[in-house]
Amino acid sequence: MDKWMEAAIDEAKKGLDEGGIPIGSVLVYQDRIIGRGHNRRIQKGSCILHGEMDALENAGRQPAAVYRECTLYTTLSPCPMCSGAILLYGIPRIVIGENETFMGSEALLRQHEVALTVLQDPVCIGLMRRFIQQNPDIWQEDIGV
Amino acid sequence: MDKWMEAAIDEAKKGLDEGGIPIGSVLVYQDRIIGRGHNRRIQKGSCILHGEMDALENAGRQPAAVYRECTLYTTLSPCPMCSGAILLYGIPRIVIGENETFMGSEALLRQHEVALTVLQDPVCIGLMRRFIQQNPDIWQEDIGV
Numbered sequence: 001m002d003k004w005m006e007a008a009i010d011e012a013k014k015g016l017d018e019g020g021i022p023i024g025s026v027l028v029y030q031d032r033i034i035g036r037g038h039n040r041r042i043q044k045g046s047c048i049l050h051g052e053m054d055a056l057e058n059a060g061r062q063p064a065a066v067y068r069e070c071t072l073y074t075t076l077s078p079c080p081m082c083s084g085a086i087l088l089y090g091i092p093r094i095v096i097g098e099n100e101t102f103m104g105s106e107a108l109l110r111q112h113e114v115a116l117t118v119l120q121d122p123v124c125i126g127l128m129r130r131f132i133q134q135n136p137d138i139w140q141e142d143i144g145v
Numbered sequence: 146m147d148k149w150m151e152a153a154i155d156e157a158k159k160g161l162d163e164g165g166i167p168i169g170s171v172l173v174y175q176d177r178i179i180g181r182g183h184n185r186r187i188q189k190g191s192c193i194l195h196g197e198m199d200a201l202e203n204a205g206r207q208p209a210a211v212y213r214e215c216t217l218y219t220t221l222s223p224c225p226m227c228s229g230a231i232l233l234y235g236i237p238r239i240v241i242g243e244n245e246t247f248m249g250s251e252a253l254l255r256q257h258e259v260a261l262t263v264l265q266d267p268v269c270i271g272l273m274r275r276f277i278q279q280n281p282d283i284w285q286e287d288i289g290v
Binding site for chain 1: 193205208226285
């Protein structure tokens, strides 16, 4: 398994251990992680800290030239908000753990020539399947349903 | 002038007074503001707290039924990230102060049947014109250029 996806899964598991939604993400620039994060809806009462947004936020303010050489790893297909952030900053490559439990805005990202790799990783799928089964209401809130 | 846009402009001015980028936003539900905010890139070293995101965050966790009856007021045309957040939560109406100094993802929002009203308000335009002229680098960073 890709070491960066492993780091994103570690973030997802950290979120789960905190009682949160198990989605994690890391932002990689020149072969090192510059931002890591996980969904913090429950932990921080936040509606904007999805895993990808948390990783971007924790990377701090970066110039466009940095984002343009980054790859974002996320355990789940990115929702419209996170996809919008990817487009805003021009992140060119996204590695996605799975899109079986939720299909994000992959079509929009592809339209804008973002390169997507979907791993359909069984650990990522298992984490979300269990969480959604046990917490359907929180999950629906997280995706605006 | 619309009282909610006035509240969004007040937020933009508050941001400017703090040394920040003058973009403000309020989220209105059943004729009252449930979240207000302004761009906090400089103040918090944040790459995700655009005005609209800050207003959403300050509204706290809301069920989909609330967002579906909200109107979001923002002094500037919403960027891809903020537009994605609007789509994620299904906010049906957006009132935009101006889109002369920056054109956000209005076409995408319209594709998804979000109702947009653009005021081309001279106060909103003036705030951004001056800021961009005096701080071109910070502005470019904020929009990923």
